[in-house]
Amino acid sequence: MREGLRATLAVSAGFWCALGEMLRSCAARLRMLGALRKDEHWPARNLGPALRWFSSEKDFCLPNPSWSEDLRHLFHQFMKKCEDGSWTYISEKEMLDLQKKASELSFQNVKPMKKKQFPSTLTRNFQEGLGFEYAMFYNKDERRIVCLFQGGPLLQGFPGLLHGGAIVTMVDYSISILSTKTIGFTMTAYINITYKRPIPIGSVVVINGQVDKIEERKVFLSSSVHSADEKTLYSEATSLFVQLNLEKSET
């Protein structure tokens, strides 16, 4: 009897959580669409809570209601490419595990912030659709990474356009995962980015990163940012990542 009651309570708690999550997603989608409406100036006070409470249980790289048709389409295309094993989907958990392991191994003197103060990594701190929406795919044999990225209204620089800092953040994050998967834990030593065309907020871009050369602890990479139809080249970057010297790193 008691077991039955417990099961009922668990099911109803699950139902309310799922409903809450669904309503939050819809609200985020509506806010994003509102912000993208022509001629509308979107004051920050209308944003509502922009931070998202992070749950390590949820895979934020999977499609959510804020994703546009283009992003969904590309995501499913890449998931298909994963079927023969040439490409692999990188889940949120894998990204978090990489970060956690890197900080455990290298920065013993740095205290991670408490979850309550700081929900997650920069790219995951925004409500659905308002910041960084992305999914990544890795090709081990070709030493390549692809990141499908849709930047939301909180990443605005000039009106209606993505901020260059947000673009390089996403490029840096993608290739940092590539270099770490290629030779172990690395950090960005430099990244030189050239912005060729502005990226409209809410549009979907494809970040392609590849390893050009490895010299001992140094990984040289190049990357590009294209439109989903590959017709527009938005940015190009070259960068150096250095494998962490675990004996030396203390801070």
Ligand SMILES: CCCCCCCC(=O)SCCNC(=O)CCNC(=O)[C@H](O)C(C)(C)COP(=O)(O)OP(=O)(O)OC[C@H]1O[C@@H](n2cnc3c(N)ncnc32)[C@H](O)[C@@H]1OP(=O)(O)O
């Ligand atoms: C898993 C995903 C997590 C998401 C994170 C996203 C990525 C990031 O944002 S990382 C944050 C930004 N980056 C940083 O904060 C890094 C700060 N810098 C550092 O900690 C160090 O300088 C670091 C680790 C890059 C290199 O330091 P260290 O391990 O002591 O290497 P060091 O011995 O000085 O240099 C190694 C080699 O790299 C070269 N090198 C290092 N930095 C540079 C540079 N900026 N330009 C050119 N060459 C460089 C050196 O000349 C040397 O070359 P060689 O072996 O031929 O003599």
